[in-house]
Amino acid sequence: MTDIELTVNGEPRRATVEPRTSLADLLRDGLGLTGTTLGCEHGVCGSCTVLLDGAAVRACLTLAVQAAGHEVRTVEGLADGDRLHPLQEAFAAEHALQCGFCTPGFLMLLAGALAAEPELDRDERRLDQVLASNLCRCTGYVGIRRAAAHAAARLRGEAYDDREADEDGEDGVPGGSV
Amino acid sequence: MKPAYFDYVAPPSVAETVSLLGEHGTEASVLAGGQSLLIEMRYRRRRPAILIDVNRVAGLSGIALDPASARLGALVRHADLERARFADPLAALFRLVAPNVAHPPIRARGTFAGSLAWAHPAAEWCALAAALNAEVELRGPYGERRVPAGAWFLGPFTTARLPDELVTGVRLPRLGPGTAVRFAEHRRTHASFALAAVVVAVRLAAERVAWVRIGLANAADVPLRAVEAEAVLIGERAGPGPIAEAAEVAGTEADPVEEPYASVPYRRHVLRTLVRRCLTEAAEAAAAEAANR
Numbered sequence: 204m205t206d207i208e209l210t211v212n213g214e215p216r217r218a219t220v221e222p223r224t225s226l227a228d229l230l231r232d233g234l235g236l237t238g239t240t241l242g243c244e245h246g247v248c249g250s251c252t253v254l255l256d257g258a259a260v261r262a263c264l265t266l267a268v269q270a271a272g273h274e275v276r277t278v279e280g281l282a283d284g285d286r287l288h289p290l291q292e293a294f295a296a297e298h299a300l301q302c303g304f305c306t307p308g309f310l311m312l313l314a315g316a317l318a319a320e321p322e323l324d325r326d327e328r329r330l331d332q333v334l335a336s337n338l339c340r341c342t343g344y345v346g347i348r349r350a351a352a353h354a355a356a357r358l359r360g361e362a363y364d365d366r367e368a369d370e371d372g373e374d375g376v377p378g379g380s381v
Numbered sequence: 382m383k384p385a386y387f388d389y390v391a392p393p394s395v396a397e398t399v400s401l402l403g404e405h406g407t408e409a410s411v412l413a414g415g416q417s418l419l420i421e422m423r424y425r426r427r428r429p430a431i432l433i434d435v436n437r438v439a440g441l442s443g444i445a446l447d448p449a450s451a452r453l454g455a456l457v458r459h460a461d462l463e464r465a466r467f468a469d470p471l472a473a474l475f476r477l478v479a480p481n482v483a484h485p486p487i488r489a490r491g492t493f494a495g496s497l498a499w500a501h502p503a504a505e506w507c508a509l510a511a512a513l514n515a516e517v518e519l520r521g522p523y524g525e526r527r528v529p530a531g532a533w534f535l536g537p538f539t540t541a542r543l544p545d546e547l548v549t550g551v552r553l554p555r556l557g558p559g560t561a562v563r564f565a566e567h568r569r570t571h572a573s574f575a576l577a578a579v580v581v582a583v584r585l586a587a588e589r590v591a592w593v594r595i596g597l598a599n600a601a602d603v604p605l606r607a608v609e610a611e612a613v614l615i616g617e618r619a620g621p622g623p624i625a626e627a628a629e630v631a632g633t634e635a636d637p638v639e640e641p642y643a644s645v646p647y648r649r650h651v652l653r654t655l656v657r658r659c660l661t662e663a664a665e666a667a668a669a670e671a672a673n674r
């Protein structure tokens with residue numbers, strides 16, 4: 204067992220871990236942050252995606268000991284108290300989730316990508332390449348893509364009319380009236 | 382599955398890493414990005430007694446340039462190469478290839494040197510290393526040695542590295558102005574590894590091919606440089622005739638393995654198509670550049 208110190212969602216945390224404990228297992232089992240979900244544990248599905256020093260990484264393919272001295276952000280660190288993060292609001296507004304299992308991973312994937320490239324949504328191919336990192340078995344990605352554009356615009360301080368975007372109806376579902 | 386129990390060290394220097402490797406030999410595994418090794422350990426196909434994490438080793442990061450070459454430290458990540466901005470077509474080639482290696486969160490951690498050390502036959506970086514005959518730099522208890530890509534890849538997941546050696550970096554030749562580069566890949570689904578991939582670099586002189594490199598991924602049990610196809614082109618005008626012949630030869634040089642979704646003739650066909658496409662585009666780009674200079 205090894206004692207480690209790391210920063211999680213801005214708070215200094217200590218933990219005692221086995222070398223083989225993944226960062227995802229430390230977050231979920233050690234620190235009780237169960238927002239990070241585990242699907243495949245092989246780097247493929249992306250549900251475990253968190254930010255490590257600002258970059259989106261797979262928490263199932265990172266050891267907890269490797270995060271010692273580093274800064275981790277999880278979905279629990281997105282909201283500001285009761286105020287949801289623009290990404291979270293956009294996911295709700297654009298129907299970017301159904302069962303929600305993949306959602307924490309997509310939120311952190313996009314939080315990392317938009318911090319690095321605030322105009323990511325202006326290049327549809329780039330945005331699709333980023334979104335293809337993670338799997339969603341429910342939504343078919345159209346809502347997620349829309350939510351990404353919505354949140355990106357709001358994070359840039361631009362107004363975003365979600366009804367208008369929805370009426371464009373890329374997915375053929377009118378006006379969010381499901 | 383969770384990996385089997387192992388010990389863990391994260392030494393701060395190359396010297397300490399090498400001495401640990403000397404002490405533990407085949408019982409130890411080097412952990413770089415972990416984006417292949419940790420999966421293997423989860424499947425328990427690999428059960429090292431000790432992991433030597435090199436992520437805290439000083440001096441393994443960064444791309445160092447000299448007039449003839451670019452040296453990638455062992456901790457240069459796929460994502461660093463996706464953003465490579467130095468003034469040589471080699472940087473453009475890195476930017477072309479990198480987006481095909483896994484996804485952004487994998488690319489944030491996985492390393493170029495780790496790809497070469499892992500030696501997956503379909504790995505894009507291994508094909509690039511084969512095409513340009515990159516030199517793998519190793520440090521062992523006896524000192525340093527360099528192994529060219531042609532002697533590095535011995536089989537699937539098998540390299541010339543000895544158990545007590547650390548890959549400290551990889552040296553690639555700079556391509557120089559006027560060199561045009563192309564990359565093409567075919568995969569069954571977005572998330573699959575390459576069914577076949579092709580790296581091409583071409584330089585023309587007086588409208589004829591003066592220098593060309595062709596690298597193939599997943600065309601054999603090791604990454605290949607299609608030397609016979611290259612020989613077809615040298616001294617020729619880079620037109621449809623010689624390019625078609627070179628593509629044909631490259632497909633014959635390949636020695637693909639039969640797979641459920643890719644018979645040997647099918648994979649040869651895909652390789653020929655990708656080689657022809659890459660050569661055609663690269664030759665046009667090289668000619669356009671020559672006309673502009």
Ligand SMILES: Cc1cc2nc3c(=O)[nH]c(=O)nc-3n(C[C@H](O)[C@H](O)[C@H](O)COP(=O)(O)OP(=O)(O)OC[C@H]3O[C@@H](n4cnc5c(N)ncnc54)[C@H](O)[C@@H]3O)c2cc1C
Nearest residue numbers: 246411413414415416417418483491492495496498504548
């Ligand atoms: C979902 C997913 C998709 C992927 N898709 C692709 C793809 O399309 N194409 C592709 O090429 N790869 C792909 N990969 C693999 C990825 O590129 C890995 O990053 C790469 O194969 C290994 O690099 P690494 O730094 O992560 O090495 P690690 O996993 O840390 O190590 C791999 C092996 O190399 C050895 N090693 C690493 N560094 C050194 C060193 N400095 N000295 C000595 N030995 C060393 C290790 O001991 C181990 O045996 C994918 C991975 C995942 C999880």
Ligand code: FES
Nearest residue numbers: 242243244249263
């Ligand atoms: S659980 Fe980590 S990628 Fe699937």
Ligand code: FES
Nearest residue numbers: 301303339340341
């Ligand atoms: S919302 Fe169910 S998997 Fe994405």
